[in-house]
Amino acid sequence: MKSIYKILVALAVAYTFQGCNKEDKLNYKIENPDEFTAGELDKWISTNLTDPYNIEVIYRYQRNMHDVNKNISPPDEAKVQPQMQVVIDGFLDVYKNVGGATFMKTYTPKQFALFGSGNYETDGSVVAGTADGGRRVTLYGLNNLNVNSVSSVMGNLGTIHHEFVHILNQTRMIPEDFLLITIGDYYANWTNTTQNSVKISRELGFISPYARKNVGEDFAEVMSTLITDGQAYYDSYSANSGELGNSRLKAKEAVVRDYVQRNFGMELVDIQREFQKTMEEKYGSRDFKFSTAVSKGFIKSINLDSRQPWALSRGVSAKQSNITEAVLNGVGNYVVRGLNLRFIDAGKATLDVLFATDASTTNIWTASYDFTITTNNDVFSFALAATQGTGNPYDYAKFGYIVSDVNPIIDYFKSTSFKYDYMAGDADPNILENYKKYGGLIDVKNSANTIYGQLNFK
Structure with missing residues (x-):
């Protein structure tokens, strides 16, 4: 047994020295054999x-x-x-x-x-x-x-x-x-x-x-x-x-x-x-379309008060002036403090008339009118909802002196359909305060009839 062990050791040593022979050359190429051909x-x-x-x-x-x-x-x-x-x-x-x-x-x-x-x-x-x-x-x-x-x-x-x-x-x-x-x-x-x-x-x-x-x-x-x-x-x-x-x-x-x-x-x-x-x-x-911003809830409402500085400097369409003039001039003996079209979701909007006893009081009431919105290929139709909400805003909306002044808006909305868009030219996009800040409705029957306002995101 010892003899076999000695023989194996001797062979191993001999193999080791043989493997380390400096005269032997490694027959192997280490460079990458892949050749690149442009396709x-x-x-x-x-x-x-x-x-x-x-x-x-x-x-x-x-x-x-x-x-x-x-x-x-x-x-x-x-x-x-x-x-x-x-x-x-x-x-x-x-x-x-x-x-x-x-x-x-x-x-x-x-x-x-x-x-x-x-x-x-x-x-x-x-x-x-x-x-x-x-x-x-x-x-x-x-x-x-x-x-x-x-x-x-x-x-x-x-x-x-x-x-x-x-x-x-x-x-x-x-x-x-x-x-x-x-x-x-x-x-x-x-x-x-x-x-x-x-x-x-x-x-x-x-x-x-x-x-x-x-x-x-x-x-x-x-x-x-x-x-x-x-x-x-x-x-x-x-x-x-x-x-x-x-x-x-x-x-x-x-x-x-x-x-x-x-x-x-x-x-x-x-x-x-x-x-x-x-x-x-x-x-x-x-x-990036206005309609997408509305449907995703980015745009919460449009301020339609054309007495504001933005409207006075840029102007609004004759149609917008015509249908909002009565309500903006005051309802009954009250001063109108604001006119907003709120988007509840893609299929519902609410027109809010904000009114008060004078122009400075903080005690402001709201009369609200709900509209249903139907959509057909990016054309939007507004109709006064058959069922209105409940609570004070909807009770105030029934007052005759408010209804008579809001009716021109309701009747106009009912008579046509609209496209949504930002104000032409984004209201001078090179001014940061104006970029994507104004938009509204464009009458599909007459594109000159635009109902534009300042956009609110909250």
């Missing part, structure tokens, strides 16, 4: 992205392009061109049309790295994208993109615009004024819904719970939300975030607008309009 997709990328913008699209799997501790799948190659067409339509062309080709060639990310699956964090959140070094945007979840779904495209572009803001911030710093608005209220563990619910975050002045993570995400969320979700969404979210939340969200909006204008010579409102135009014309989006 039709690569040619398309070169023509549409690399040549005009010097953008490289990395879609062949490279593990070093993501956290090596995570398992992330490569993209479905069939999704790559549709994804990058979305980038061209809803991002590159939008900024190019507003800021010019030079702006895009200067500031656009030079790499887009694409991955098929989501980038899952240990806290359960999913990273949709990242921006690195002022150069690269990495997009995850590409295999879920559906270019025939407006919501899918909008979500994708929300990520792209958010990450581009980070790219801009890496070349032009976030203003200190922005940080000071909610300094002390940032919360790194943003997925903790107990400490950072939607209600808590918005009342502190954050446009989303994620915005509360840090000042960089906050700035990117504000700017990208204004672009991809639109002004009506932002105004509604802000107005319904409490007094503190509203003041902070509007302050952040003002800083973001100034940042874009001062650093890049563009007006954010022009970027908003260009993005919305693209989404409507190329992807059939209805997200």
Whole structure:
């Protein structure tokens, strides 16, 4: 037995020395044997992205392009061109049309790295994208993109615009004024819904719970939300975030607008309009229409009091003056303090006449009239509801001296149908206070008959 052991040891030692012989050559090639041949997709990328913008699209799997501790799948190659067409339509062309080709060639990310699956964090959140070094945007979840779904495209572009803001911030710093608005209220563990619910975050002045993570995400969320979700969404979210939340969200909006204008010579409102135009014309989006803002509850009411400064400076249609003149001149012996059309939901509206004994008293009464709204291909018809509500506002609405003055409005609404829209030209969109702040009804029988007013979001 000992002899066998000695023989085995001797053989092992001999094999070891033989294996370490410096004269032996390793017959193995360590270089990557794959040979890259450009296909039709690569040619398309070169023509549409690399040549005009010097953008490289990395879609062949490279593990070093993501956290090596995570398992992330490569993209479905069939999704790559549709994804990058979305980038061209809803991002590159939008900024190019507003800021010019030079702006895009200067500031656009030079790499887009694409991955098929989501980038899952240990806290359960999913990273949709990242921006690195002022150069690269990495997009995850590409295999879920559906270019025939407006919501899918909008979500994708929300990520792209958010990450581009980070790219801009890496070349032009976030203003200190922005940080000071909610300094002390940032919360790194943003997925903790107990400490950072939607209600808590918005009342502190954050446009989303994620915005509360840090000042960089906050700035990117504000700017990208204004672009991809639109002004009506932002105004509604802000107005319904409490007094503190509203003041902070509007302050952040003002800083973001100034940042874009001062650093890049563009007006954010022009970027908003260009993005919305693209989404409507190329992807059939209805997200930015007045009717959508009403149906989603963003727009709560229209102030139809044409005695207000906005109406005096811009004027209202002859039809609007005609049907509201009687009620605005006073009901009975009372002064009318306001005239509002409230949208309860997509199928119901209420006309409120606010009246008082004089123009200064705080004791104001309301007479209310409910209307049903029927919709047919974006045409809206109003009819006085057969069953009215109960309570004082509806009792006051029965007073003869009020009914007689409101009847011209009721009769006109009954005689025609309307389209919803914002005031023509958005009431000078280059003035922030006017953009998407005025709108109303356009008579389908005579487009000169408009019933416009100031929009309320709360």
